[in-house]
Amino acid sequence: MKIARVDTIPLAIPHDHGGPAPAWGGRAWSALNILLVRVEADDGTVGWGEAFSYNCMPAVRAMVDATVAPVVTGRDATDIAALMRELQQAMHLFGRYGITIFALSAIDIALWDLAAKRAGMPLGRLLGGPATPPLIPGYASLLKYRDPELVAEKVREALDEGYPAIKLHETEEPEVAAARAAMGEGVPLCVDTNCPWTPAEAREMAARLAPYDLHWLEEPIFPPEDFDTLAHLQHESGIDLACGENACTAFEFRNMLDAGAVRYAQPSVTKVGGVTEFRKVEALAEARGVTVMPHSPYFGPGWLATLQLLAAMPLTGRPGGSWTERFYTRLEATLYPDFVSPVEGGRFRVPTGPGLGAEPDPDVIRDYRVGD
Numbered sequence: 001m002k003i004a005r006v007d008t009i010p011l012a013i014p015h016d017h018g019g020p021a022p023a024w025g026g027r028a029w030s031a032l033n034i035l036l037v038r039v040e041a042d043d044g045t046v047g048w049g050e051a052f053s054y055n056c057m058p059a060v061r062a063m064v065d066a067t068v069a070p071v072v073t074g075r076d077a078t079d080i081a082a083l084m085r086e087l088q089q090a091m092h093l094f095g096r097y098g099i100t101i102f103a104l105s106a107i108d109i110a111l112w113d114l115a116a117k118r119a120g121m122p123l124g125r126l127l128g129g130p131a132t133p134p135l136i137p138g139y140a141s142l143l144k145y146r147d148p149e150l151v152a153e154k155v156r157e158a159l160d161e162g163y164p165a166i167k168l169h170e171t172e173e174p175e176v177a178a179a180r181a182a183m184g185e186g187v188p189l190c191v192d193t194n195c196p197w198t199p200a201e202a203r204e205m206a207a208r209l210a211p212y213d214l215h216w217l218e219e220p221i222f223p224p225e226d227f228d229t230l231a232h233l234q235h236e237s238g239i240d241l242a243c244g245e246n247a248c249t250a251f252e253f254r255n256m257l258d259a260g261a262v263r264y265a266q267p268s269v270t271k272v273g274g275v276t277e278f279r280k281v282e283a284l285a286e287a288r289g290v291t292v293m294p295h296s297p298y299f300g301p302g303w304l305a306t307l308q309l310l311a312a313m314p315l316t317g318r319p320g321g322s323w324t325e326r327f328y329t330r331l332e333a334t335l336y337p338d339f340v341s342p343v344e345g346g347r348f349r350v351p352t353g354p355g356l357g358a359e360p361d362p363d364v365i366r367d368y369r370v371g372d
């Protein structure tokens, strides 16, 4: 089975999280960007991938279209590990982290979709998961509000919907205090800061946030790859740290884990190098007693790939097991309407069709396509 063609399909789907418009990359971010990558094999089978592309979709798309697609077209679609190794090596001079690997992540996810379709089973099963996948525990990942009252309101809303754990994207004590007060004690509260602080600022903030019993503190310092400083902070503060959404490839995770930087590793399947690299990170983390908590604030094939990966992890659904991250926002439309909302207790169904388990809705692709 050879790769016959590769197409990119950029989507922008409006969403509403009930607060001020978020910003990424220095610009407002008013719609969810999903860069679909469609890989067609010479037998007509189609695999779907997704590349991370918040506010960088044109660059990632160009990387796939102009640089990766011409190299993979005509290659054996089933020889995934060797092909991905070759692509990483051939393209290392364009940057080992960031847009190059985002593009390769999408190709890898699409090839695994094709492989599981060829095997006639869902990807989680192909990866060694059970015939009947478990429901996947999820946490509500609230976007930025910068308003304690609004944070408290959204926390209560998410808990009422059944989510067993909450994550904030906030950097100030009043919002964290408001969330804890709204939740009461005993409900896991995570705080994602997105790399705002110097090491000294992070030490001070960790001390101020200590009374709120954080389940984890995420990406507290800039730059995120300063693993030695993260390790010191985790040790000194006694607060478990989470990091990894900005790490690409298993090699960067090896450095993070060897430094003892985190209690929770957060590979992102659309950024780390796809299913292939994600699985390597899983093995590294398991060998060090670190829990994988996937970064998954997206709703395209990357979301389904994350559910399938979680379905194949032995502790999913058990105490100490992994959770999926569900961006707490309402989308105007979704590619997979049956699988993006929790069914009970903040838990998600894993689609059981062949490949990623479900096909993207062609009407949504038609209606929310942007650009050419």
Ligand SMILES: [Mg+2]
Pocket (backbone or CB within 6 Å): 192, 194, 218, 219, 245, 295
């Ligand atoms: Mg994060």
